Amino acid sequence: MSELSVDSPRGVLRRGWSAAVGDYAIAGGWTLGGEALAVGDAAGGVYAFDGKSGASAWARQGAHDGGVLAMAIHPSGTAFATAGQDGRVLIWDVAEGQVKQAIDVGSGWVENVAWSPDGQWLAASCSRQVRAYGADGGEVWRSDDHPSTVSAIAWSRAGELATACYCRVAFFDVSTGELRQKLEWQGSLVSMVLSPDGDIVACGSQDNSVHFWRRSTAQDSMMSGYPAKPSALAFDDTGTLLATGGGDAVTVWSFRGRGPEGTRPGVLKRHAQPVTTLAFARRGMRLASAARDGAVVVWSLQRNGKGRRIGSAVLADIGAGLYWRPDGRALAALDAQGGVTVWRTG
DSSP: OEEOOOSOOEETOEEEEEEEOSSOEEEEEEEGGGTEEEEEETTSOEEEEETTTOOEEEEETTSSTTOEEEEEEOTTSSEEEEEETTSEEEEEETTTTEEEEEEEOOSSOEEEEEEOTTSSOEEEEETTEEEEEOTTSOEEEEOOOOSSOOOEEEEEETTEEEEEEEEEEEEEETTTOOEEEEEEEEEEEEEEEEOTTSOEEEEEETTTEEEEEETTTTEEEEEOOOSSOOOOEEEOTTSOEEEEOSSSEEEEEEOSTTOSTTSOOEEEEOOSSOEEEEEEOSSSSEEEEEETTOEEEEEEEOTTSOEEEEEEEEOSSOEEEEEEOTTSSEEEEEETTSEEEEEEOO
């Protein structure tokens, strides 16, 4: 199932391994501290590969009827959750490839799933509702209906969950259901990312803008002028840089000092088609981007958001996901043909 990559990586990207899953590779993530890579596909299959060789560890085809939609790796790295079109969340044991728990969330698609930072809570969204589950898989909280389908969820801290939908971002205490804060904006929010300290909330909007709030002051701002809706967003691990898609260039805003208001962003140009996914390495100032043209680029950034290309490669199809290994020494990419490619980076 594994073979050497046939592309010609350049710069910091060096040849590693490639493999394939049964359909469009939807979501993935590193487990066991980078020893294994888990992948879910559009046919509902869930797979695990040896992180160094790419050898198949196990494969479970048809685990979700209709297809996998999202994946979340448990903070311990020993388990992960998948969500699907069948209205279920499955919690997997990485080593054995067995389902530890199966949770029926609802009758609709489960589009988002996320573990809390301490691994004690699991949140999932289905249509207009969000539900939170304890470590034993039991439901502990269920939201009222949101104004529209929930587009994104994220944990701001252990016990507090953020949700995005039409017109608002809301923060809930999942143990009590209390609405702690509501940030409003007259537009459809299609993506969301939080800064590592949970204070800055950035959302891509249907009106081709990025809107963000500082929770501590409730101050809000907007970056406009994108040629398309910014569905790809990523913060670096210091919360200084926000990378955004929304076209064939990567726009990087710096929150250093009084920024980004009144400053010019870094604009990274290399892709020929719109950017589909972005990922920062955990340490250092390396950003990876992938696009509809199949190109993958690694950038070295400065604190002001400016940067330069230091590596590149080409996938067989649209870039669907990018995942840095926890130590930053490998980068995994998924594509629309079901390709799984891993490059060594140092």
